[in-house]
Amino acid sequence: MADRLGKISAVLVALILAALTLGSAAVTASRATSWSLTPADWAALRFTLVQAALSAGISALLAVPVARALARRRFRGREAVIRLMAAPFLLPTVVAVLGLLAVFGRAGPVNQALTWLNLPGFSIYGLHGVVLAHVFLNLPLTVRFVLQGWFAVPAERFRLAQSLGMGPAAQFRHLELPMLRSVLPGAAAVVFLLCLTSFAVALTLGGGPKASTLELAIYQALRFDFDLGRAALLAALQFALCGAVVLATLRVTQPTGFGAGLGREVPVFAPGGWRLWADGIAVLLTVGFLAAPLLAVALAGLSGMGSLPSGLWAAAGRSLMVAVISALLSAMAALVLVLAVLRGARWLEAAAMLPLAASGLVMGTGLFLIIHPLLPPERLALPVTVLVNAVLALPFLYRALLPEALAMQADYGRLAESLNLRGFGRLRWLVLPRLARPLGFGTGLAAALSMGDLGVIALFAGDRAVTLPLLIQRLTGAYRMEAAASASLLLLLLSFALFWAFDRMGGRHADA
Amino acid sequence: MKTLPLAAGLACLATLAAAETPVLTVMTYDSFAAEWGPGPAIEKGFEATCGCDLRYVTAGDGAALLARVQLEGAGSDADVVVGLDTNLTALAAGTGLFAPHGQPPAKSLPVTFDHPLFLPFDWSWFAFVYDKTKLAAPPASLEALAASDLKILIEDPRSSTPGLGLVMWVKAAYGDRAAEIWGALADNIVTVTPGWSEAYGMFLEGEADMVLSYTTSPAYHLIAEKDDSKAAAPFAEGHYLQVEVAGKLAATDQPALADAFLAYLGSDAAQAVIPETNWMYPASTPAAGLPKGFETLIQPEKSLLFSSEEAGTLRAKAVEEWQTALAK
Known part of the structure; x- marks a missing residue:
């Protein structure tokens, strides 16, 4: 029943x-009166796919070492770092862009440091800027998804692996790789799809009409041309892409089959040596990359507190x-x-x-x-x-x-x-x-x-x-x-x- | 069942109340109706005389507004639309949803604009705004800007009315040479933003030397922030105008109130609200003149503006030209 x-x-x-x-x-x-796509729409489709694929791929690759470090290390502030992981994703995109610009923009500390070192300046505008922003927004989410995957592996399995004398490489092959195969494609697909419908980030940081996305084309069709047919066609194109990605993900994703654990958090064995350093650096770099623009947003916000409506x-x-x-x-x-x-x-x-x-x-x-x-x-x-x-x-x-x-x-x-x-x-x-x-x-x-x-x-x-x-x-x-x-x-x-x-x-x- | 008479009674009361105070629905863009925009003062002023309830319905910006008018079609509850841009009036007139406004033409526009369907209520010139403390010698023309290595921020003509305004500006000033000018401007453009607020915000953060905005933008910093460091650069080719217009919907159920509102919008009382809320020039300067500070703004000698029909036919091609020139 x-x-x-x-x-x-x-x-x-x-x-x-x-x-x-x-x-x-x-x-x-x-309500459409006409049905046609322009050459610019196809260019937009191409750019949309390229930036979404790059953003998803890079987010997924970077998420693995960060999530692993967070899964196997215990340090002060670890919980706070894991929670910080959600923050960029929660930012309204326009605010996120301003935060990134405060750090990587023309007048930001990165470029000031480069000038001070007599090095050529760095311009955030272009495909790399779009990907940087999308990684900033989505890497934390990917880390959280992968981290959930690590938590889903019963701690007893890791202990068993150690008592069998498995080194980190063997553990990766037998425990972590199967887990990643079940988690990573889905996480990457989510990032890909999120970037597929990106509009403000891609346009603002893209540097010009070369960086037009499908969503911008939809906006134009609906707002300026009032061409409902074109908007619906473009929307259909987005759905088709989404369908293809979801099907591909379903094919790649495999269940892990680790079996049940006691569901208790057991201290995980964490290898020392260079792996400890690598984990430390991964966490520090990520925290710096994520926290700096957030800090800029917070600082900018404090100055206007007196003029709130x-x-x-x-x-x-x-x-x-x-x-x-x-x-x-x-x-x-x-x-x-x-x-x-x-x-x-x-x-x-x-x-x-x-x-x-x-x-x-x-x-x-x-x-x-x-x-x-x-x-x-x-x-x-x-x-x-x-x-x-x-x-x-x-x-x-x-x-x-x-x-x-x-x-x-x-x-x-x-x-x-x-x-x-x-x-x-x-x-x-x-x-x-x-x-x-x-x-x-x-x-x-x-x-x-x-x-x-x-x-x-x-x-x-x-x-x-x-x-x-x-x-x-x-x-x-x-x-x-x-x-x-x-x-x-x-x-x-x-x-x-x-x-x-x-x-x-x-x-x-x-x-x- | 006891609640039934009560509900019926309430319904009667509601109809009575509605019959006593007619509602005038004004559709406008977001920042017009915001508490710091001209909307609240105009609502208060008009309600004091009309014996009606004025309600705002909002939709993004000027382009979103027209899209909403088209979405609602003849079944719209709105009576008046406030805030369309002249580059879109041909499109708006083509919908057949607007009725003649019957008001006298605006008195203080730098060009003659007398459209039977659309009544101007404010205007300004498009201009590149810069910071005087950082840029001592701004370029004196679009061509000089294109030849310089100054960095500028502009808006996308496919998603914002100022962006469209700039495309029209280049077209009006250079005609067939427009593509060439855009080609020369390409290396000056830091980026193209979806709307005015992103570009202007990024300019204030120091991302570029100049930003496409209005000649009246410095007035905001001067009057509201006591900051006189911002200025608009006068360009030799002349400046394209943005004229914001209001119109009466043909399907209105309150035609008399709608007429009264359009008359009020053109009156001194409403026009005096515009400069320090919308940061634009009033379409008819009120008897008391402009607020102190507006006299410091540049006054371009030449104003450029395509007629509604010209703008309507040129728009698609001009945007395509812009896109091709910048996508190289």
Whole structure:
């Protein structure tokens, strides 16, 4: 009975996802008057693919040593470093770009140091700048995904490997490599898909029209040309790319099959010598790379604290409410999907990844076309934002849950069956405790993402439903860059607090 | 079932209240309706006389605004649209969604602009803004800028109205030579941003020597921040204009109120709000004149502006020319 309920709700979730992503694109297409792509669109497609592939590849490569160092070393501040890992990803892109420019820009310390050393200056603008920014934004997320993978390997396996006399190289081959094969393709795919829909970062740091992405082409089609057909075609292209990537990931990903452990954190053996140094350097470099732009954002934010507008707290409250509700919705939906995938419905995986390929603009436009004849859209601004944010965050939650869920199924599935542990009992005694850690992490991520999102609200908002990101956009649009920097700092702190609260909640329940 | 009469009563009350105060819905861009924009003061001033409730509905910037008008079509709740850019008026007129405004033409534009559907409410010249303390001798023309090794930030004409304005500026000044000028400018351009705020923010952070903005931008720093270090460089070719216009939607259910609002928008009371909230020139200078500080701004001798029709036909080709020249 409960299983049937699970199946029905999973199908329902998949339908909602498909309706909001593919459906909204279809509605947009239904109003099309012409169907053609320009040569510039194809150039945009090429650039989009190149930068997304580079960003994903580099993020994935760099994430491995960093995650391994964090998994096997114990040092003061380790927890803080792991939590810091989420921060760049939670930044609104415009704020992140300004933070990066404060460090790597023409007037930043990197170039000042180069001038001081009589070396030629470094220009961040170009393909390398776009990739740098995308790695800054996504490396931390990749590290967290890979780290979840390391945590999913029972510590007993590492101890067994040591007692068998396996050196670090053999451990890598027999334990870490299989784990990476199950985690890394999915993580890289998420980064690839995120960069696929990049717009502001690619354009701002790309240096010119050579760096146009598909999302910019969609923006132009919708805003300046009002060419709904072209926008829908471009959206379809994005979906096709997403589908190809998800299928490829499914083929490469393999379950690990390490078997169950006691689920206790056991001190991990960490090799000394040069490996200790390598781990130390990996962590230090990463922390420096991630913290410097964040510090710049914080410093810039402090100066404008006196000039914050009166609507700030109301906007912050609205954003918090939207973030918490959409994160909880998203967590429930992701759990339902993951459990259904465990029962064999692998096709649902595609539904879970769909939102990553969805253009926020096309989704917003489609929803607008549906809602407008029925109700004034501004009246539904917040509910629509909650729904869309929940949908957009779902792939991250799903990705975070899947590896541990697969491990749980392999390790405890048969035991649970033989105990006839089903339905809500299984949820209460097996699923929630085993998945608490990724669930907390993912929900926190979803809340913070929703907090910083500006996609849909900008299309729907009247003057009564202003959220914090919208307020920041309005401030920067009216010369108030200092106040905007302060509001951005507040946004960053709130997003981070939300993420931290959920992440911690998950971590605490995992140990219980 | 007891709640039914209550609900009915409430519904009646709601209709009564609605009948007593008609609602005028004004669709505008974000920063117009923001608490520091002209929106709140204009709302207060108009509501004091109209016996109505003025509500703003917002949509991004000028281009997003037109997209929203088109999305809503004839079923729109909005009565008036405030904030379209002259480069987009041909497109807006082509939708057939706008009705003649019937107001007298604006008095203080540097060019004649008398469009039956669109009423200017403010304007400024596009210009490259720089920091006087860092750049002592700014270039005196677009061509001199292109020949220099100064670094500039511009906006993308495919996603922002100032970006489109610059493309039109080069086209209006150089016609068939536009592509050549863009080719020469290419090595000056640090980057092309999606919107005005990214470019301007990056300029303030020291990422470039000059940024494409307005001749009125320095007034913000001078008046609001008591900082006189910013200036706009006068260019010999003349400066392209941005004229922001308002229009009445044909499908409005409050035509009389919409007319009254457009008349109010052109009045001294509303026009006096514009300079220090939108940081643009009012379309008709109020009797009290401009705020102190505006007299320090440069006054280009030559103003460039394509007519709506010309801009409409030129736009796609000019943007393509820009794109080809910069993508090399």
